């Protein structure tokens with residue numbers, strides 16, 4: 040300290056009263072009090088030419104700001120030679136500068152009020168009015184890590200984020216930045232900006248923002264970036280971050296009128312800055328693991344990022360537009376959208392809910408409608424690893440830009456993906472045929488079985504559903520046996536569903552399974568010819584999420600095989616880890632099928648489906664007639680399918696299905712204990728059903744209540760559905776990233792609705 044004291048006396052000619060080191064900065068900063076009580080900051084840097092030039096530029100900016108706006112920004116103090124930078128004697132290794140201390144409490148230390156936030160916006164705008172006048176070549180030429188306009192250039196640095204369940208949000212917002220921000224940036228105004236108005240740099244007096252320090256991150260960038268950075272840190276820990284952000288935007292706009300294109304990208308810029316902050320802090324943490332400040336701010340940033348993804352970007356746009364007096368986006372009403380749809384689309388393609396939802400976007404387990412609402416998706420299992428999962432989207436984009444062709448050519452990703460997919464199956468399931476839908480897959484599965492066995496008949500389960508093709512309908516009691524159906528075809532044998540809640544046999548310790556299998560056996564005996572195949576889902580979705588009675592398949596499969604047929608498991612709904620305890624539904628029954636039908640989750644929404652079978656069955660199909668699917672197994676589909684499998688593994692989604700599913704089931708069972716109308720709660724992992732009944736004695740279906748709950752939940756922005764022969768079962772099969780808090784929300788809402796339904 041004595042050295043510093045001597046340095047100040049020698050170069051700045053004042054008597055030092057007190058010196059303290061200021062913590063938390065990359066360079067060394069001293070707080071200095073002189074004999075007359077004035078406060079200063081002495082900054083010490085390791086000298087180099089680019090830094091020296093930057094410091095000179097900083098001095099120029101600070102002088103200009105101080106000329107216009109007094110006592111708000113650090114004012115450079117000249118040394119005795121009249122220079123604002125002082126170079127050390129020891130071969131010019133160090134460079135120093137002295138700044139006048141700006142008085143005030145830090146933003147993070149003060150109570151956050153609306154007045155404070157409004158004053159913050161105004162303060163920033165007043166500063167930016169001055170900065171807009173400045174042309175500075177040094178700053179314009181500057182490239183630095185913390186410059187949001189170059190966010191995507193730190194892409195490789197995302198690898199510092201180890202946690203895949205955090206990384207996915209960062210990947211998501213990088214992708215959204217690329218899609219929504221980069222194309223707009225070239226038309227936006229630029230300026231020198233402070234670029235770091237975080238809560239450790241903003242100073243407050245009497246409840247208002249009065250000062251800003253640390254101009255070390257100044258860049259020449261888009262003006263709106265200034266606001267994005269400031270807002271990002273100000274809204275940490277806020278219950279309703281968007282409303283607080285709007286206060287800053289509104290008051291800023293009172294001084295500098297913001298343009299529509301600027302406010303429209305603010306949502307993505309804030310997310311981008313959060314990501315940047317997390318990436319850079321992960322990097323810093325790796326370099327300096329003991330820095331507590333990094334960890335504290337990191338936690339807040341992660342919490343905000345997870346909250347931000349739940350905000351519909353359209354809502355953010357509307358809120359920010361309103362804050363600057365711009366009209367909200369005009370969006371066609373749902374009713375006129377429906378009228379338009381019906382001009383082109385048959386009403387046979389039904390729309391869910393009394394009040395249909397007009398969707399505009401989605402992210403993971405959240406869906407955004409066109410009107411700014413966010414829906415919690417507790418229903419859609421097709422976006423298996425989460426809606427628009429960035430890994431999957433990018434895998435598709437990349438491959439689509441490179442090559443998309445068909446399986447008549449050799450391309451490595453077909454074999455790579457097939458190998459990865461087949462590694463998930465037990466022996467002897469080691470061949471795959473790729474197609475584009477579950478229907479095409481079940482259709483092909485039946486053909487494979489019929490070709491292999493030479494038989495035609497097929498045994499199916501009551502209430503089962505396997506597809507919409509002619510073949511699909513014929514093997515789906517859910518279709519041929521219901522409204523509009525043509526009844527059972529001659530070659531179909533329909534065996535009773537082994538339902539231990541509603542069926543005649545209820546002892547689910549293996550007894551009922553054997554009894555139901557006995558019924559299938561009797562049916563086979565009665566049949567005129569052997570069956571080529573028996574097809575069933577391990578949990579029958581369209582029957583209302585009915586798990587097959589314990590031991591059922593273990594007793595049925597041998598009977599089918601004995602009479603020369605093959606066993607097909609339809610895993611379109613139950614596959615890919617959704618069961619939690621197992622990767623495939625058939626594993627719950629401790630059997631290995633001969634053919635497996637895959638679909639829905641396989642491509643996370645991309646039309647990708649497959650049939651997996653044994654060498655023997657696949658060989659028997661190679662009978663001279665080529666199997667070719669124009670789109671099945673194309674490189675884009677393979678890239679997407681492979682990304683889905685990787686995400687399931689990396690994000691531990693099967694384990695999540697197990698834990699969250701277990702918790703969800705437990706909470707639903709608690710609900711069952713409280714409400715008599717819940718007759719049964721069932722399912723595995725994240726594939727659950729809640730059966731509603733009017734009367735436990737006769738198990739009278741409560742279709743009306745199921746319909747009421749489905750629609751009311753929708754009105755409460757939660758997506759569930761109903762199914763079953765009487766449509767009285769609530770079906771839940773959310774994206775696999777669904778978490779316990781999400782489950783709590785669903786159960787809590789259901790509980791409230793059930794209570795109000797009774798009273």
Ligand SMILES: Cc1ncc(COP(=O)(O)O)c(C=O)c1O
Pocket residue numbers: 475476477478479481504505506507576580609610611612638639648
């Ligand atoms: C069990 C099951 N199998 C097959 C299908 C048919 O799949 P897709 O709609 O892709 O043709 C479905 C679709 O809902 C299904 O649930």
